[in-house]
Every structure is written in C-alpha cells, then in structure tokens.
Amino acid sequence: MAGGRALAALLAALLAASAQPPRRQGSFTIPLHAADNVTVTIKLRPGVSLGCQISVKNTFSSALRIRPGETVTFTFTCSTPEKYFIMEIQKNIDCVSGPCPFGDVHLYPPGLPRLNRTFIWDVKASTKAGLELKFATPWLRQIQPGESCPDLVNYNINSCIDTATVNIGTFCRNGSVSRVKLLGGVVMSLHLPWNSALTTSGFSIANRSSIKRLCIIESILNRESSITLMSPNYPLGFPEDELMTWQFVVPSNLRASVFFHNYSLSNCERKEERVEYYLPGSVSNPEVFKLSDSQPANIAGSFNLSLQGCDQDAQNPGILRLLFQVVVQHPQIDENVTHLVDLSKERNMTVTIHFEGWPSRVPLMSEPMCLICKDPRTCDRVLTLVSGAIYKISFLCKDLSHLRITAEKGISCVDLRWCQKKIHALSVPKAITQLPVLLHKFIWKLIAPEMINVEITSPSLKLQQHLPDQRCNTSYSYSIVSATPEVDLNVGIFCPGGAIEKIQLRNNITISLKTFGKGFFNDSNHQDLKMSFVPHIKDECTFTVSPDPKAKIYLQSPNLPYGLPPYVSISWYVVVPSKQVARLGFSKDRMGIACETGRAYVNIKEQTPGAEEIVRREDELLPEPRNMHHNFWVNISNCKPVDNMQLTVQFWVTLAEKQIDLAVILAVLAGAGVLAAIGLTVCCVKKKKKKSQNPMVGVYNANVNTQMPGKQRLFKKDRKNNDSHVYAVIDDAMVYGHLLKESNGSVNPEVDVYRPFDGPMGSLPPSPPPFSFRKDIKRSPSTEEPLPLAETDQDSYTFAHQKSRELEDNGDNTNEKNNGDTSTSFLEDKEQEGLEE
Numbered sequence: 117m118a119g120g121r122a123l124a125a126l127l128a129a130l131l132a133a134s135a136q137p138p139r140r141q142g143s144f145t146i147p148l149h150a151a152d153n154v155t156v157t158i159k160l161r162p163g164v165s166l167g168c169q170i171s172v173k174n175t176f177s178s179a180l181r182i183r184p185g186e187t188v189t190f191t192f193t194c195s196t197p198e199k200y201f202i203m204e205i206q207k208n209i210d211c212v213s214g215p216c217p218f219g220d221v222h223l224y225p226p227g228l229p230r231l232n233r234t235f236i237w238d239v240k241a242s243t244k245a246g247l248e249l250k251f252a253t254p255w256l257r258q259i260q261p262g263e264s265c266p267d268l269v270n271y272n273i274n275s276c277i278d279t280a281t282v283n284i285g286t287f288c289r290n291g292s293v294s295r296v297k298l299l300g301g302v303v304m305s306l307h308l309p310w311n312s313a314l315t316t317s318g319f320s321i322a323n324r325s326s327i328k329r330l331c332i333i334e335s336i337l338n339r340e341s342s343i344t345l346m347s348p349n350y351p352l353g354f355p356e357d358e359l360m361t362w363q364f365v366v367p368s369n370l371r372a373s374v375f376f377h378n379y380s381l382s383n384c385e386r387k388e389e390r391v392e393y394y395l396p397g398s399v400s401n402p403e404v405f406k407l408s409d410s411q412p413a414n415i416a417g418s419f420n421l422s423l424q425g426c427d428q429d430a431q432n433p434g435i436l437r438l439l440f441q442v443v444v445q446h447p448q449i450d451e452n453v454t455h456l457v458d459l460s461k462e463r464n465m466t467v468t469i470h471f472e473g474w475p476s477r478v479p480l481m482s483e484p485m486c487l488i489c490k491d492p493r494t495c496d497r498v499l500t501l502v503s504g505a506i507y508k509i510s511f512l513c514k515d516l517s518h519l520r521i522t523a524e525k526g527i528s529c530v531d532l533r534w535c536q537k538k539i540h541a542l543s544v545p546k547a548i549t550q551l552p553v554l555l556h557k558f559i560w561k562l563i564a565p566e567m568i569n570v571e572i573t574s575p576s577l578k579l580q581q582h583l584p585d586q587r588c589n590t591s592y593s594y595s596i597v598s599a600t601p602e603v604d605l606n607v608g609i610f611c612p613g614g615a616i617e618k619i620q621l622r623n624n625i626t627i628s629l630k631t632f633g634k635g636f637f638n639d640s641n642h643q644d645l646k647m648s649f650v651p652h653i654k655d656e657c658t659f660t661v662s663p664d665p666k667a668k669i670y671l672q673s674p675n676l677p678y679g680l681p682p683y684v685s686i687s688w689y690v691v692v693p694s695k696q697v698a699r700l701g702f703s704k705d706r707m708g709i710a711c712e713t714g715r716a717y718v719n720i721k722e723q724t725p726g727a728e729e730i731v732r733r734e735d736e737l738l739p740e741p742r743n744m745h746h747n748f749w750v751n752i753s754n755c756k757p758v759d760n761m762q763l764t765v766q767f768w769v770t771l772a773e774k775q776i777d778l779a780v781i782l783a784v785l786a787g788a789g790v791l792a793a794i795g796l797t798v799c800c801v802k803k804k805k806k807k808s809q810n811p812m813v814g815v816y817n818a819n820v821n822t823q824m825p826g827k828q829r830l831f832k833k834d835r836k837n838n839d840s841h842v843y844a845v846i847d848d849a850m851v852y853g854h855l856l857k858e859s860n861g862s863v864n865p866e867v868d869v870y871r872p873f874d875g876p877m878g879s880l881p882p883s884p885p886p887f888s889f890r891k892d893i894k895r896s897p898s899t900e901e902p903l904p905l906a907e908t909d910q911d912s913y914t915f916a917h918q919k920s921r922e923l924e925d926n927g928d929n930t931n932e933k934n935n936g937d938t939s940t941s942f943l944e945d946k947e948q949e950g951l952e953e
C-alpha cells in the first residue's frame with residue numbers, strides 16, 4: 117500500500133517535471149541593501165562569442181554591475197545565459213573600522229540567476245587579531261593547483277596582510293580540514309557551477325586572539341584515512357621567514373604517520389628551514405626535524421606540525437615548499453614486535469626493505485601503507501640497513517607479503533697476495549633469511565683489477581644452467597654477469613642442483629640471487645656458493661662440469677639470446693668418472709655463423725696423453741655425438757661474425773657405465789663392420805685435423821687476435837660518464853616465466869619487471885661496443901657492427917653504475933669450513949685493515 121502511494125507520488129512528480137515548459141529564466145530583480153556592502157557583477161565569460169545579452173529596461177548590454185543599495189531588474193535575451201555569462205558576488209567586510217559580522221556566512225542575495233558564480237568575501241581585519249574560518253561537515257580537502265573537485269564546487273582561501281596576498285590553498289568539499297585560522301585580512305572565495313544546488317556557504321567566521329603566524333590549518337582525522345596537504349602558494353614558495361602550523365586531531369586509539377612527498381628548500385641566509393612537531397607523549401616537544409628527515413610515524417593521537425621558513429638570500433632566494441601526507445591507521449597487531457637484524461659481523465653490505473616494485477614503482481597515495489620502523493617512531497616505506505650495526509626493526513603493515521628485501525654486498529680484491537686463499541661464502545646471512553619478509557634479490561659485486569679473476573664454486577649442490585631444455589624449478593636462482601667498463605656479458609642463469617662445480621670468470625662479476633616464491637625461506641638453510649679470487653685465466657669463462665651418473669645435462673655458451681660477443685672464448689672441462697663413459701653431442705649441426713674477421717672454432721680434446729684434438733671451424737659441420745672415455749675439454753672461440761649473426765653453441769653430455777656402453781657398441785657393431793667403421797672414424801678425424809692445421813689457425817682465436825692492432829678503448833670516451841648503461845640481460849621473465857607462474861601468485865610478475873632501460877644513455881646509441889672481453893686481446897679495427905642487445909633491467913643489474921672506487925677485500929669468512937687457512941685469512945684481514953689506514 118505504502119509502496120503504491122510512493123509510486124503514485126513519484127509518477128506525479130515526474131509528470132509535473134515533464135509538463136514544465138523548456139527552462140527559461142524570466143526576469144530577475146536583485147535588491148542590494150547598502151548595509152550589506154555586496155556588489156554583484158555579471159559579465160561575459162572571457163573568450164565567448166556574443167550570443168546573449170542582458171536587457172535592463174530595454175537597453176541591452178553584455179555586462180551588468182549592481183552596487184550596494186541598488187535594485188536592478190533585468191532579463192537575458194537567450195534561454196541559456198549560463199553558457200555565456202559568469203557572475204561574481206563580492207562582499208566587503210570591514211572589521212577594522214566597524215564591528216565585525218561574525219557567525220554563519222550566507223549566500224546573499226537570494227534569487228540570483230543560475231550562472232557559474234563566485235562568491236567573494238573580502239574581510240579586512242587588524243593584523244593583531246586572528247580570524248577563524250570554520251567549516252561545516254563534511255569539511256574540506258586540499259587539492260593541488262590544476263586539480264578540480266568532483267562537484268566543481270571549490271573554496272579558495274587567501275591571506276592578505278598589508279598588500280601581500282598568500283594563497284593558503286584551494287579546497288574541495290568533503291575532507292578533513294575543519295578550520296583555518298588566519299591573521300589579518302582574508303579573501304575567501306567560493307566557486308559554484310551554474311547548476312549547483314548549494315544554498316549555504318558552508319562556513320562561519322569568528323574572531324580569535326592573534327595566532328602569531330601566517331595560519332593554522334586544523335584537520336580532524338577520526339577514522340582510518342589519509343590526507344594530503346600543501347604549504348601555502350604551493351608549488352610556488354612559502355613566504356620568506358614565515359611560520360605556519362597544521363593541527364591534526366586524531367583519536368588516541370589510532371596511529372598517524374607523516375610522509376613528505378615533495379619539498380624543496382630555499383637558500384637561507386639566516387636561520388634554518390625546519391619542521392617542528394608537538395607529539396603526544398613526547399618528553400622533548402617540540403621535536404625538530406629537517407625536511408629531508410624521515411618524519412614521525414605511528415603517532416598515537418593528536419599532534420601538530422609547524423613549518424618554519426628562513427631569511428632567504430635576496431639574490432637567489434630559492435623556493436620553500438612542501439607537499440605531505442598524513443596517514444591514519446589502526447594500530448597494527450605487530451607494532452610492538454621487534455625483529456633483531458644483526459649486521460654487526462657483516463661487511464660492506466646494505467639491506468633495503470621496501471615495498472613491492474621498488475624503486476621503479478611509486479605507490480599510489482591511496483594504497484595501504486606498509487611501514488618499516490627503525491624505532492617506534494621512525495618509520496618509512498623504505499628502510500635501508502647497513503652492515504656493522506644491530507637493528508631492532510618492526511613492521512606497521514597489515515600484510516607483510518607486500519614487502520621485499522633487496523641486499524647488496526661488495527667483495528673486492530686489490531692485491532691477490534691478500535685475497536687469493538680466502539674463500540668467501542656467497543650466502544644470504546641468517547639475519548636476512550629469518551625476517552618474515554621475502555628476499556627479492558641478493559646481489560654480490562665481486563670487484564677486482566683486470567689481472568685478478570674470480571672463481572665461483574658450488575661444491576655440494578653444484579649448479580645447473582637454466583636453459584629452455586633444462587629449466588630451473590628451484591626457489592631461487594643466480595644470475596651471473598661479468599662486466600668490463602665497456603660492456604657486460606651475461607654469463608647465464610644458474611640454480612642449485614646440477615653438474616657445474618666451478619666457474620672461472622674474468623672481469624668484475626655481479627651475482628644476483630633472485631627468489632621465486634616462499635620456498636626460499638626453507639631452501640636458504642643449505643646455500644652452497646663460494647667464491648675466491650684467482651690469478652688471471654686464459655678464457656673469458658671456464659666451466660668445470662661433473663655430471664652425475666646417468667644424468668643428461670645441457671650446457672650453452674653465454675650471453676643468451678644475443679650470442680657470444682666477438683673474439684670471446686669459453687671453455688668447459690667435463691669430468692668423466694673412471695668407470696663411466698660420457699657421450700657428447702651438439703644440439704645443432706653447425707655453429708650457424710659466418711665470420712667477417714677471424715674464424716670461429718669448436719675444439720674438443722680428451723685430457724689424456726696423445727688424445728686426438730677435434731677441431732671444427734664455423735664453416736664446417738659440428739661433430740656427431742661421440743663417446744668420451746676421459747675427462748675432456750670443449751672449447752669455443754668466436755670470430756667477429758657478419759652482421760646479425762650470433763654464435764650460440766649448445767651441447768649435451770650423458771654418462772653411462774663403461775661396461776654397458778661397451779656391450780652396446782659390441783652388440784651394434786658386431787661382426788666384420790667393426791674394424792672398418794673404426795678405421796673410417798680415425799681416418800675422418802685425421803683428415804679433419806690435417807685440414808685445420810693451416811698456419812693461420814693456431815687453433816685458438818686467442819693467438820690470432822693477439823696479433824691484431826689494438827683499439828681496445830676506442831669507444832670509451834664516447835659513452836657518457838664511462839658507465840655502461842647497456843646491459844646484456846637474458847630476458848628471464850621469458851625463460852623463467854613458468855617459475856613466476858608456479859609460485860602460485862606469491863610472486864607477482866610485476867615485481868621482476870624487465871623493462872627497457874629509460875635512464876640516461878651515452879651520446880652513442882647502445883651500439884658499437886668495444887667488444888673485447890679478453891683484455892689481453894686487441895680488437896679488430898672494424899667497429900661498425902651494432903650491439904645486438906639493448907635490453908636492460910634497471911633494478912637488477914645496476915652494478916654497471918659502480919663508482920670507480922677501489923674495494924677493499926672484506927668478505928665474511930664465517931662459513932669457511934673447508935678452508936684450512938682461516939688463521940691466515942684473519943691475519944690478512946688485519947693486514948688489510950692496517951693498509952686501509
């Protein structure tokens with residue numbers, strides 16, 4: 117019944133509405149009392165064509181001004197004057213010469229035409245008195261210049277002292293700013309769109325005793341919320357040598373945190389720009405902070421914050437401005453749980469706890485905050501801890517899965533005599549793995565001068581190379597990159613549980629441990645990667661591989677997918693247990709390149725006296741699968757391939773019992789064919805070998821290239837600041853994509869974004885690199901070839917930005933169980949420290 121009546125009423129209303137004639141504004145009569153001191157101005161909106169006029173007693177004009185004490189009746193010559201005209205209603209309030217009309221401010225006069233309108237209240241007051249603008253709920257929200265309000269209603273507050281005007285801010289309705297107190301005069305304007313139904317100004321004016329500063333802005337934050345505020349005149353400068361205060365009313369059962377998002381400082385001649393806080397429960401109020409400091413967090417209850425300017429340098433004043441955010445949250449369950457992070461025994465290590473996606477992603481201000489606190493009040497979204505100290509940290513965060521740890525450790529060797537015997541464990545310290553935050557990346561930077569090289573071993577777990585045919589499915593992997601000042605070689609991605617026992621590498625090496633999912637929390641208990649500095653090695657990289665019996669392993673030349681750089685040589689030493697026989701085969705039948713300069717070779721040789729060496733040039737077929745009865749070498753050396761050709765060689769090795777192998781051979785080759793077949797093979801090999809023994813070859817490109825004229829640093833000067841901004845990176849989002857998926861959503865692919873580098877680049881395109889990884893080899897004079905790679909990863913391979921500072925050798929030697937030289941190492945450390953001084 118009631119429903120029916122309501123429906124009927126609604127219908128009636130709708131009918132009434134539709135029965136109205138097209139809206140037409142009739143004549144308007146506006147009486148303005150002299151005492152009100154209100155002036156109404158109607159004028160054409162700037163830039164609009166004259167399509168409508170105002171008619172007063174049959175005289176037409178395009179503007180109308182009604183002064184205090186006048187009454188004017190007028191009409192518009194069109195039905196939509198709001199398209200053409202705007203209106204300003206200015207009220208002068210003089211509190212200096214007469215009594216001030218305090219209280220609610222009305223939208224006067226009534227009966228105005230529906231035009232976009234701006235009400236302006238120009239209040240003159242003595243600078244000795246304070247004026248308070250008090251806003252009705254739902255209060256106000258400050259917006260940045262250029263921003264607009266959803267309902268197009270906005271307030272603008274200007275403070276006028278003498279002739280100077282300071283823009284306190286522009287505000288929308290619906291926020292937490294409840295009061296603004298000012299000194300002296302104020303010009304307050306309220307802008308309404310023509311169709312606004314607002315009938316009250318939404319604020320009142322009161323007189324207050326002097327506030328002794330430019331202004332006080334009060335916000336009431338009585339539930340979980342966030343507010344953004346700006347200093348007056350933002351983004352222009354805060355007035356010189358001024359003081360202002362923001363007051364925050366927060367219930368004591370909630371916690372507030374302050375974040376300075378944008379600020380700049382002026383050039384102070386006297387005094388210092390600073391902020392001062394009155395914090396609840398603090399015994400040292402006011403607490404003074406620099407704008408660059410991490411601001412207080414987890415404040416329990418109401419507080420205030422004052423911004424103090426300085427006396428600026430008249431010649432070059434600079435700009436003091438501040439945009440900040442206050443976030444109010446419920447206390448987090450774990451706010452009082454502290455985690456001990458003992459980095460006192462670590463050396464040259466930084467640990468950064470940060471939000472997902474840092475530093476490339478800036479979280480939206482509206483996102484829930486996860487704060488990391490160094491002490492109960494010093495919290496931030498990103499916290500960096502450095503070695504040599506003990507920290508007690510806590511988290512203010514509902515869901516720690518939004519946080520990540522990125523750590524970096526530098527290990528360097530200046531003089532081999534001090535570091536050769538020392539074995540550094542490349543393992544993530546317990547201090548990090550025991551935190552309830554997922555490790556994103558741990559980066560080791562191994563730094564040494566050119567003639568000192570690096571050996572990486574994984575004695576018990578051994579490493580597997582991550583390849584399309586042999587994917588890593590572990591909870592973590594290592595990416596190994598070797599870098600010269602000119603260019604980087606992406607050695608590959610490796611994970612524990614394979615056949616690679618040892619990798620010897622040249623150049624400065626960056627090893628990044630990257631985790632995939634929560635499994636690392638468990639797997640971190642048995643990490644097994646060690647490194648030491650070794651004397652100069654001949655090849656760019658040498659892998660020592662010792663496959664498990666019956667395993668089939670794949671190995672591939674580095675720098676996927678761009679191919680081995682020109683003139684680089686790589687070698688593998690494959691260990692074959694005595695009772696086993698290895699079978700070696702190549703994944704393709706050719707190297708697949710043509711050389712522009714030099715020749716490319718694959719050399720295979722068993723490590724036994726009198727063993728045959730199998731040599732294949734790039735224009736020859738690679739060997740067929742073959743059995744190897746002893747430990748053997750597979751060496752690859754590149755030429756400078758013709759444009760767009762890249763050398764990538766992949767091979768596989770399987771092991772089998774010798775007897776079984778023999779039996780198979782006997783079975784297959786039973787009969788008279790055996791001897792003939794063997795004879796043929798030997799003959800072929802002999803022939804091949806003969807062919808390759810031409811004088812130019814010297815078998816190894818190393819020798820060929822040594823004779824070439826050197827232009828090693830040809831392009832060095834052309835790169836800006838000599839840093840390599842170009843990284844050879846396997847797109848492991850591509851090859852590792854399955855792992856990202858498998859980790860069941862706990863790792864968001866966005867975390868490990870492989871985005872194109874958009875930072876500063878050298879004056880040259882990321883091309884003609886001085887491609888020599890062999891520092892003892894001279895480069896071919898031909899330099900036209902473009903670098904076939906330009907993919908980069910800002911956040912993971914930042915090592916190329918290393919400063920040319922010398923590192924001291926300072927690895928930890930806590931894990932050196934099988935290093936008989938611990939005492940020596942210790943001594944070395946001491947000596948090292950002596951040297952440092």
Ligand SMILES: *[C@@H]1O[C@H](CO)[C@@H](O)[C@H](O)[C@H]1NC(C)=O
Pocket residue numbers: 161198199200201202232268309310
């Ligand atoms: C009135 O205000 C609205 C919204 O701010 C704007 O789009 C429109 O152009 C204004 N009209 C005039 C005549 O200024």
Ligand SMILES: *[C@@H]1O[C@H](CO)[C@@H](O)[C@H](O)[C@H]1NC(C)=O
Pocket residue numbers: 150151152153208209210
């Ligand atoms: C009206 O405003 C003007 C300008 O501010 C001022 O001089 C004048 O005294 C005011 N008159 C009244 C009645 O408030």
Ligand SMILES: *[C@@H]1O[C@H](CO)[C@@H](O)[C@H](O)[C@H]1NC(C)=O
Pocket residue numbers: 290291
């Ligand atoms: C006021 O703002 C809140 C969030 O900021 C929003 O949810 C609410 O709808 C707004 N209210 C009005 C009347 O605009």
Ligand SMILES: *[C@@H]1O[C@H](CO)[C@@H](O)[C@H](O)[C@H]1NC(C)=O
Pocket residue numbers: 215216245323324325
């Ligand atoms: C406000 O103004 C009235 C009348 O002018 C005066 O009596 C009162 O003391 C003022 N109050 C303050 C806080 O200045």
Ligand SMILES: *[C@@H]1O[C@H](CO)[C@@H](O)[C@H](O)[C@H]1NC(C)=O
Pocket residue numbers: 351377378439
């Ligand atoms: C901070 O200032 C910069 C430069 O003025 C501007 O691009 C950026 O958007 C500002 N950030 C915020 C949160 O306002």
Ligand SMILES: *[C@@H]1O[C@H](CO)[C@@H](O)[C@H](O)[C@H]1NC(C)=O
Pocket residue numbers: 332361363394419420
């Ligand atoms: C700031 O807070 C302190 C302590 O509550 C109070 O004494 C002081 O008057 C406040 N200052 C301003 C400007 O609000």
Ligand SMILES: *[C@@H]1O[C@H](CO)[C@@H](O)[C@H](O)[C@H]1NC(C)=O
Pocket residue numbers: 447448449450451452
């Ligand atoms: C944390 O400790 C403070 C001070 O002891 C206490 O007031 C607060 O309630 C505690 N917070 C939680 C969530 O237990």
Ligand SMILES: *[C@@H]1O[C@H](CO)[C@@H](O)[C@H](O)[C@H]1NC(C)=O
Pocket residue numbers: 464465524525526527528561918919921922923924925926
């Ligand atoms: C610490 O390691 C960084 C690289 O992570 C390196 O740039 C820095 O020079 C090293 N400092 C010392 C004192 O070894």
Ligand SMILES: *[C@@H]1O[C@H](CO)[C@@H](O)[C@H](O)[C@H]1NC(C)=O
Pocket residue numbers: 589590
């Ligand atoms: C990883 O792959 C190997 C073989 O490729 C398999 O034996 C092993 O169970 C896999 N491990 C996980 C955790 O999936």
Ligand SMILES: *[C@@H]1O[C@H](CO)[C@@H](O)[C@H](O)[C@H]1NC(C)=O
Pocket residue numbers: 563564565566599600601622623624918919920921922923
């Ligand atoms: C490794 O880095 C150090 C310091 O940045 C530098 O002096 C040295 O030349 C680099 N070594 C190579 C091989 O690039």
Ligand SMILES: *[C@@H]1O[C@H](CO)[C@@H](O)[C@H](O)[C@H]1NC(C)=O
Pocket residue numbers: 634635637638
């Ligand atoms: C870690 O190990 C524990 C006990 O060995 C096991 O219960 C838990 O499921 C493991 N967690 C992960 C993420 O593998």
Ligand SMILES: *[C@@H]1O[C@H](CO)[C@@H](O)[C@H](O)[C@H]1NC(C)=O
Pocket residue numbers: 654655658687719720721729749750751
């Ligand atoms: C392969 O390289 C290693 C290391 O440089 C070297 O000792 C070995 O003799 C080379 N073997 C062949 C067949 O070239």
